[in-house]
Amino acid sequence: MSQPTPDVYEQGKGMDAHNQVMREIRSRKEASYDPHEPTRVWLDEDNTPTGVKQSLTIILNTGGCRWARAGGCTMCGYVAESVDGGSVSHEALMNQIDVCLEHEEENGDEPAELIKIYTSGSFLDEREVGAETRRAIADTFADRERMVVESLPDFVDREKIGDFTQYGVDTDVAIGLETATDRVRHDCVNKYFDFADFEDACTEAAVADEDAGSEADAGIKAYLLMKPPFLTESEAVEDMISSIERCADVEGCHTVSMNPCNVQRYTMVDELYFNDGYRPPWLWSVAHVLEETADVDAIVVSDPVGHGSDRGPHNCQECDDLVQKAIKDFDLRQDPTVFEQVSCECELTWEVVMERERGFNQPLTR
Numbered sequence: 001m002s003q004p005t006p007d008v009y010e011q012g013k014g015m016d017a018h019n020q021v022m023r024e025i026r027s028r029k030e031a032s033y034d035p036h037e038p039t040r041v042w043l044d045e046d047n048t049p050t051g052v053k054q055s056l057t058i059i060l061n062t063g064g065c066r067w068a069r070a071g072g073c074t075m076c077g078y079v080a081e082s083v084d085g086g087s088v089s090h091e092a093l094m095n096q097i098d099v100c101l102e103h104e105e106e107n108g109d110e111p112a113e114l115i116k117i118y119t120s121g122s123f124l125d126e127r128e129v130g131a132e133t134r135r136a137i138a139d140t141f142a143d144r145e146r147m148v149v150e151s152l153p154d155f156v157d158r159e160k161i162g163d164f165t166q167y168g169v170d171t172d173v174a175i176g177l178e179t180a181t182d183r184v185r186h187d188c189v190n191k192y193f194d195f196a197d198f199e200d201a202c203t204e205a206a207v208a209d210e211d212a213g214s215e216a217d218a219g220i221k222a223y224l225l226m227k228p229p230f231l232t233e234s235e236a237v238e239d240m241i242s243s244i245e246r247c248a249d250v251e252g253c254h255t256v257s258m259n260p261c262n263v264q265r266y267t268m269v270d271e272l273y274f275n276d277g278y279r280p281p282w283l284w285s286v287a288h289v290l291e292e293t294a295d296v297d298a299i300v301v302s303d304p305v306g307h308g309s310d311r312g313p314h315n316c317q318e319c320d321d322l323v324q325k326a327i328k329d330f331d332l333r334q335d336p337t338v339f340e341q342v343s344c345e346c347e348l349t350w351e352v353v354m355e356r357e358r359g360f361n362q363p364l365t366r
Helices: 004-008 017-025 066-070 091-105 131-140 158-163 182-189 195-212 233-248 268-274 283-292 320-333 336-341 346-356
Strands: 040-048 051-059 114-118 146-150 170-178 219-225 253-260 299-302
Touching: 004 299, 040 091, 040 114, 040 182, 040 283, 040 299, 051 091, 051 253, 051 336, 114 233, 131 158, 131 320, 158 170, 170 182, 170 253, 219 233, 219 268, 219 283, 233 253, 233 346, 253 283, 283 299, 283 336, 283 346, 320 336
Parallel strands: 051 114, 114 146, 146 170, 170 219, 219 253, 253 299
Antiparallel strands: 040 051
16 A cells, blocks of 8 residues: 655645645654654553553554644644654564563553553554554453453554454543644644544444444544644633533544643744643643542543643642542542542632633743
């Protein structure tokens, strides 16, 4: 199959200006990575439709996201961690899986019930992870209870999901939707697809769920971006609440993960940040959204990466750890009253920002 250049891939996407800027920023990357070593691996616990599960999270080191090679999303620096050359062999990817299994054996008391596999792009894109590798990974984890794999909606289909559900493993596809508002996704995130494409992917998952019968469940986990660039704090909060509500109403989407934006290297957000044009979201905003959407028909969770740092979601630094702890508690118990137990004087500053920040004066505070 031919490999289109970034210029060809972006044709018709209507985002040429953003992509040109992003390609220039990404070209500054100097580091290289070993195709036989995963980008990251860790043990944790996650809330799932069948309860809280011990999890093994794997970030495979692949050739990178196809869309990122065209330019890509304004906030995503993961492609900077990908292997040079655009592809990784089946053998190298399986070596990475072996490294992750060794990590689990050395650091876990028993095999994790939940396996989460991410790449710098789409696990279901066969130019990034081939069909042979996908099926071998499905076979490797056939004895686990649940799988989560990440993909853009373009590559989601019932047959690929069936590679996992055939073993009786509940399978979720995590989709980086970012927002349910097409204008925000296109203009602020520089992501090319529409909400309707996400709905189509949910339909594919619903069919895969039906095909699996009582042996396994299949569904969608929507990843949303809290505070893309160019939105004020209040606009970001309003859009996030609306997006969670819209996702929860889509059949097949059972979980919504709100990801507060953090400042990653080799991104447009990084450029804005260093020119005083962007501040990561307040943790008060994250807590507020979780409180406001606690009654939707879906599991809503958030894991603020880099919380408390200048480049990550933060308040005043004095209360960051307490609010983060409350967010983690909410993730596991889905009880909004946990936020009544945290308070800080900086909440008044956040309220002023929510009221007074405008597009022409953002960020109102650092």
